[in-house]
Amino acid sequence: MASTSRRSSKLVVLHIGDPVKWNTDFYAKFSEDFTVVRPSSEERQREEFMKGLREKRWGDFDAIFRPFWNTGGEMGRWDKELIPLIPSSCKIFASAGAGFDWADVDLFAERGIVYCNSAAASSESVADFAIFLILAAFRNLNWCTSAARTAADFKDCHTNAAVLSHNPRGHTLGIIGLGNIGFTIAKKAYLAFGMKIKYYDVVRKSRSQEADIEAEFFSNLDDMLAISDCVVLATPAAPDGRKLINRSTLGKMKWGSRFVNIARGSLVDEEAVADAVDQGRLIGVGLDVHEFEPRVNERLKKMRAVTLTSHNAGGTLDTHIGFELLSMKNIDAVLKGREPLTPVNKHLLSKVAKPKL
Known part of the structure; x- marks a missing residue:
């Protein structure tokens, strides 16, 4: 994946995981408004992903987008080893799913990054x-x-x-x-x-x-x-x-x-x-x-x-479609200077750092 420079006037979204499947019309507009870069599956493995962040392989991106709960998490837990490697330009991490035990939302807040889940969609x-x-x-x-x-x-x-x-x-x-x-x-x-x-x-x-x-x-x-x-x-x-x-x-x-x-x-x-x-x-x-x-x-x-049962509670097509759309809408709102729709750690962020909205 080639490095993304700031020569473009568009803000940059790092898309981790599979391509958007359902909300293609919204994604088309989303891709017009922002520069979307998507690391390969190999680049999303933890060691290679961390190496890519250190090298600024994807530039100084402004948002992280994970539209599916079952892909895009190959790098494992977002913790004190991984989060400090995120560029200071990043304002938001928007993810599918309701739970966030795999992400240290307190540490995201310390970095001035608002974390948004998609619980409302499920x-x-x-x-x-x-x-x-x-x-x-x-x-x-x-x-x-x-x-x-x-x-x-x-x-x-x-x-x-x-x-x-x-x-x-x-x-x-x-x-x-x-x-x-x-x-x-x-x-x-x-x-x-x-x-x-x-x-x-x-x-x-x-x-x-x-x-x-x-x-x-x-x-x-x-x-x-x-x-x-x-x-x-x-x-x-x-x-x-x-x-x-x-x-x-x-x-x-x-x-x-x-x-x-x-x-x-x-x-x-x-x-x-x-x-x-x-x-x-x-x-x-x-x-x-x-x-x-x-x-x-x-x-x-x-x-x-x-x-x-087998972790099926949120498992409907309606939920998956909603996860994907709500994640994009959160990023769209924040990068355009509006309030996030479903923030998890905004109350923590306001205590330790001013939002970079």
Whole structure:
């Protein structure tokens, strides 16, 4: 890849990953407004990528664009080894996906770079899947669907599942993280099942948003866990990198409660979850994400009350199209002097450095 100079009056976007697939009309205009350079797959391997940054192979680019969650990440974690190599001209990193555990957004902020994710594009898909897992946890859907394959298991489930199953209506749903995805889950659960919404977050929603779903805010996580019939983990990361669901927090949950994770597997101690199921503290569990993906906890695999899926919650074509478009729109906004649409670390950036907008 030839070096990009600043002789062009256009700002430069470093495009990491596959070519744009769906929003081709927007990308055509995007490519007219900015100079887009795309390292090859070989150049995106960590050592070669770092070498390219040191050599300024792609010039003093102004933005980093990653339109897909499953490509463009070949260089691995963006950390204290990699981020300092980014040219000082860079103003924004916009990426597909909701999670950002692979990127040190605090360090990006120290460098004056706003990091934008695309969680808003996946809110509907992830929330729909969360509703399925909530229903599975209340109605023993793992048991019910697997038992239909043999006559003996069918009869056992048909006879015995009812007394262990409950309607979600009227039960308390505790949500950890009421961002775009968490709020969408809450709204669906409130409107469809009439569930009572409680939530814990580092930032409280507006009173009008709370009123829309009759939500009650908790500033103390343990207090919310203690009254929840089902807890949904919907936060992209723990502020201090710790596991949010561990033996201590599980010990604060009600006996006979349920747990659903559509956030990040790294936030959960799965052995502690398995113990909680064995003890009867948890009577229903739904996990779409796993601690050591793609490997799934062997104990949890064997548990009838546990529904396991393969990190599918955001996996719809609609989400992929939205990821791609929202990433471009964030860059388009920032490089044209407007506010980013979905910033993750803007509050940190404003504390440590003035935005280079």
